[in-house]
Structure formats: structure tokens, C-alpha cells
Amino acid sequence: MMSSSPYEPGRDPLSPNCNLAPITTELDAQSRLIVGGCQLSELAECYGTPLYVLDEATLRAACQSYRGALQRHYPGPSLPIYASKANSSLMMSSLVASEGFGLDVVSAGELLTALKGGVPGDCIVLHGNNKSDQELLLAYRNGVTIVADNQHDLDRLSQLVPVGADPAKLMLRFTPGIECHTHEYIRTGHLDSKFGFDPDQLESVLNQLLGCRWARLTGLHAHIGSQIFELEPHQDLADVMAGALQLARRLGHPVMDLNVGGGLGVRYVSSDDPPSIDNWVKVVAEAVNQACRSRNLDLPRLMCEPGRSLVAAAGVTLYRVGSRKTIPGLRTYLSVDGGMSDNPRPITYQSLYTACLADRPLASPDETITLVGKHCESGDVLLKDLALPYASSGDVLVVFATGAYNVSMSSNYNRIPRPAAVLVHSGHSELVQRREQPEDLLRYDVMPERFLALG
Known part of the structure; x- marks a missing residue:
């Protein structure tokens, strides 16, 4: 196992969000990188690049860490829910369900x-x-709990639920007014947010729902943001939500679910220091328990919604090195065969990552380069000031902690097809997303007949 490199698996194998690499990462006899028992450069040769690689053992370890921590630290019922926007697929849905998770x-x-x-x-x-309306009806007809985010949701549901039919199961979302230190685009708990009812609307909305036969309010939801390393905001959130729970029950709503959202940060570079899953759950669970006990409230079912912290460290992305451009005294650009279409986070959030060469991860660096993608965009930069051994065209490069928000935010910018994705486990790899082909991008184009006539 790697121990002295910048991409070491981490300090806590039971908390993958603290790792820079999947928990199965190791070196073979030739010091080449292996994940899930599979040599990464061989995966690149077999499936092509760019390639998303997900490690099943890391995914399951993260799920089990959340469930175990909830059982240890929360005396009431609980249900962890996977925030599927982090990485949505048939495989991910099946895997988290098999680990006892719900899904948002x-x-x-x-x-x-x-x-x-x-x-x-x-x-x-x-x-x-x-x-x-299509989304609301699909959820209602499948018994899904609908998180009412605003008055528009309530107005539409009041028209869509058939008279005399079973009521829609609702959870009410409100903004708790809690600030946290994260990127402004992923802060959702402060008052100036597009999400949720304002807290001063809560009582009037709860009163409005009392006489609605089409709705049954069973839960409350609040969320303070994403990629958070602080624990104090979650303690504050528990107190705010317990107060809302007390109000809802006093007014007569059978609220038994308290959903505190997710937001636990992950380690993208060696200087990142997120709390462990166990520590995060412990703080949240104890805070909810204390806030409810102090108000003489029966404990609700505690729900949390981890996404990034479940899947980020499980994923790596493989690229092949292509062209280089050296500007003497200024910079060397090293290009790979992907970029902002398969990982838009650097250009969107100025996100940082860790990377190395798949077959020479421990080699001493020879140069400092700027790693760029192939897109026709000057901002298509994946990593700046990356120290690497000299990389030749065709070398396989690995970017770590790309399991979250890469495949789900990928695009066809410049009409570049999306990558394939594979799941690795115990030396085996399985395709979980086929690689798009250029002709696939024409599937929904329609040529007007008058243009054909002109031809």
C-alpha cells in the first residue's frame, strides 16, 4: 500500500471521505497503481479513455460507516438516504439500496x-x-415522499392529487438561516437561497396544511450546504429543526421524520482535513437527541442525505496524455483526452484535485505542468502547478476523488461523447456506463425537410 505519496488512501480506512484514493488502492510488483485489484493502465487499454473507475469496496465501506454510526450514536430510528445527484445510475441505486439506504x-x-x-x-x-407536474405525479403514483420546497409545490399538488385518493406524503423544506464556509454556489442554508420556505413562513404553511385532505405532512427538511468541514453549523441546525418539529407537532401534524440533509466534505488534496463519517454522525445525532429531549419531544426518525462523502473517494478518472506546449520561462501545458466535459468542477467551482501517472506514481517529479483538456476553451484547465515526472504522449494519468459530480455534471460540450464508467471489485471490472459514440450525439437532431430539399 502507498504510504508516503500525496495520494495515500488516508488516515481512516473506515471513513473514505478522509482518503485521497479508494481504500483498495495499492501498487503491483512494478509499482503500478491498482484499484479494486485491477491495474489502472490495463483498464485504460481495455475500455479506452477518458474512463471513470468506481471502487465497489470503497462505496460499500462508506455506506456501512454511515449506517453503523447512526446505530451507535442515535437512540431512535434512522434512515440514511443517498443524495443521488452526486452520481446517479442504475448500479449506484442498486448498490446503496442493498446497503439499507434510501435515495433522494x-x-x-x-x-x-x-x-x-x-x-x-x-x-x-x-x-x-x-x-x-410530470415529476410530482410520477412521485405521487410511486409512493415517493415529496419535499415541498415552496408554495408552488403545494398549489400544484392540491390540483394533481385526485379527490378522495390517498394523500401525498410530504416533507416540508425550510431555510434555517445558518451560514457555513463553503463555495457560495453550494451554500443552501442561509436565508438568501432559492431553496425552501423562509423560517418566518413556517407556521403559516403548517396551518395551511392542517385542513388539506390531499396531503399528509410526515417530515421536515433543512440543509446547510455542501463540502463542509465544520461541525458547529450542524449542531445549530439540530436546534433549529427541533424547534420546527415542536411547532409542527403542537399544531397537530404527525411529523416523525427529521431530515438534516448532508454536506460532509471530502479530501481532494492532501491539505484537506474533513471530519470522519463517524464524527459527523456523532455530532449530528447527539445534537438532535439533546435538542429534542430538552423540549420533551419523542425522538423522530433521523434522516441524513450523504452524497459526495459516499462516492467521491471511490472514483478515479483515467486520461491519456496527448500534446504539450512549453512557453519558456512561463508555463508548460500538458493536454489530456478529456477535460471540462467530463469534469466541469475546476472551471465551475475552481475545485482542486490530486493526480499522478498510473504506471509511475512514485517517480520523482521532473517538471511542474498545467494539466489541460482538449476543449476549445481557454478555461479548460484541470490542474495548475502539478508536479509530475516527464509524461509522454500515451501515458495514462489518474485524477483522484472524481466519483462525485463528474459523471452527473458531464456534458457534450464541443460535441465530445461522454466517457464510459466501470465498477471494480476483487480483480474484476464491470461496465456500468457505455461510452458514447459521436453518432450518438446526432440521435435527437432533426433536419428540417426544407433544408434537405435545398441539398
Whole structure:
């Protein structure tokens, strides 16, 4: 196992979010990188590049860490829910369901993926600040809990649920007014957010729902953001939510679910120092327990929604090195065969990553380069100031901790096909997403007949 390199698996094998690499990462006899028992450069040769690689053991370890921590630290019932926007697929839905997780979705596409992946409807919650009638009906007909984000959700559901039919299961989302230190685009708990009812609307909305036969309010939801390393905001959130729970029950709502969202950060570079899964769950569980006990409230079912912290460290992305451009005294650009279409986070959030060569991970660096993609965009930069041994055209490069928000945010910018994805375990690899082909990108194009006539 690697111990002295910048991509070492981490300090806590039971908490993959603290790792830079999958927990199965090791070196073979020739010091080449192996994940899940599979040599990475061989995967690149077999499946092509760019290639998303997911390690099953790391995924399952993260799931088991959450479930075990909830059982240890929370005396009431609990249900962890996978935030599937981090990486939505049939395989991921099936895997997390097999580990006892529910799943949250934000679109008809994610909902269908969850259902087809074997997640029961009553273990799914539907989020979103502008749900369509199609999405609301699909959720209602499959017994999915709908997170009411605003008055528009309530108005549409009141028209869509048939008179005399079973009521829609609702969870009410509100903004708790809690700030945390993270990128402004992924802060959701402060008052200036597009998500959720304002806290001063809560009582009036709860009163509005009392006489609605089409709805049954069973839960409350709040979320403070993503990629968070602080623990204090989660303690504050528990107190705010317990107060809301007390109000809802006093007004007569049978609220038994308290959903505190997710947001636990992960380690992208060696200087990152996120809390462990166990520590995060312990702080949240004890805070909810204390806040409810101090108000003489029966403990609700505690729900949390990890996404990034479940899947980020399980994934690596493989690229092949292509061209280079050296500007003497200034910079060397090293290009790979992917970039912003398969990982838009650097250009969107200025996100940082760790990378190395698949077959020479321990070699001493010869140069400092700027790693760029192949897209026609000056901002298509994956990593700046990356120290590497000299890389030749055709070498396989590995970027770590790409399991979250890479495949799910990928695009066809410049009409570049999306990569394939494989799952690795015990020396075996399985295709979980086929590689797009250029002709696939024409599937939904329609040529007007008058243009054909001109030809």
C-alpha cells in the first residue's frame, strides 16, 4: 500500500471521505497503481479513455460507516438516504439500496433511475425548487415522499392529487438561516437561497396544511450546504429543526421524520482535513437527541442525505496524455483526452484535485505542468502547478476523488461523447456506463425537410 505519496488512501480506512484514493488502492510488483485489484493502465487499454473507475469496496465501506454510526450514536430510528445527484445510475441505486439506504432525487430522470435500480418508492424523497407536474405525479403514483420546497409545490399538488385518493406524503423544506464556509454556489442554508420556505413562513404553511385532505405532512427538511468541514453549523441546525418539529407537532401534524440533509466534505488534496463519517454522525445525532429531549419531544426518525462523502473517494478518472506546449520561462501545458466535459468542477467551482501517472506514481517529479483538456476553451484547465515526472504522449494519468459530480455534471460540450464508467471489485471490472459514440450525439437532431430539399 502507498504510504508516503500525496495520494495515500488516508488516515481512516473506515471513513473514505478522509482518503485521497479508494481504500483498495495499492501498487503491483512494478509499482503500478491498482484499484479494486485491477491495474489502472490495463483498464485504460481495455475500455479506452477518458474512463471513470468506481471502487465497489470503497462505496460499500462508506455506506456501512454511515449506517453503523447512526446505530451507535442515535437512540431512535434512522434512515440514511443517498443524495443521488452526486452520481446517479442504475448500479449506484442498486448498490446503496442493498446497503439499507434510501435515495433522494431531484428530477424525473433520477427518480426513474432509482425505481429501475430497485429502490422502493417509500424509501425515496423528491427534492427540487421547480418540480414539474410530470415529476410530482410520477412521485405521487410511486409512493415517493415529496419535499415541498415552496408554495408552488403545494398549489400544484392540491390540483394533481385526485379527490378522495390517498394523500401525498410530504416533507416540508425550510431555510434555517445558518451560514457555513463553503463555495457560495453550494451554500443552501442561509436565508438568501432559492431553496425552501423562509423560517418566518413556517407556521403559516403548517396551518395551511392542517385542513388539506390531499396531503399528509410526515417530515421536515433543512440543509446547510455542501463540502463542509465544520461541525458547529450542524449542531445549530439540530436546534433549529427541533424547534420546527415542536411547532409542527403542537399544531397537530404527525411529523416523525427529521431530515438534516448532508454536506460532509471530502479530501481532494492532501491539505484537506474533513471530519470522519463517524464524527459527523456523532455530532449530528447527539445534537438532535439533546435538542429534542430538552423540549420533551419523542425522538423522530433521523434522516441524513450523504452524497459526495459516499462516492467521491471511490472514483478515479483515467486520461491519456496527448500534446504539450512549453512557453519558456512561463508555463508548460500538458493536454489530456478529456477535460471540462467530463469534469466541469475546476472551471465551475475552481475545485482542486490530486493526480499522478498510473504506471509511475512514485517517480520523482521532473517538471511542474498545467494539466489541460482538449476543449476549445481557454478555461479548460484541470490542474495548475502539478508536479509530475516527464509524461509522454500515451501515458495514462489518474485524477483522484472524481466519483462525485463528474459523471452527473458531464456534458457534450464541443460535441465530445461522454466517457464510459466501470465498477471494480476483487480483480474484476464491470461496465456500468457505455461510452458514447459521436453518432450518438446526432440521435435527437432533426433536419428540417426544407433544408434537405435545398441539398
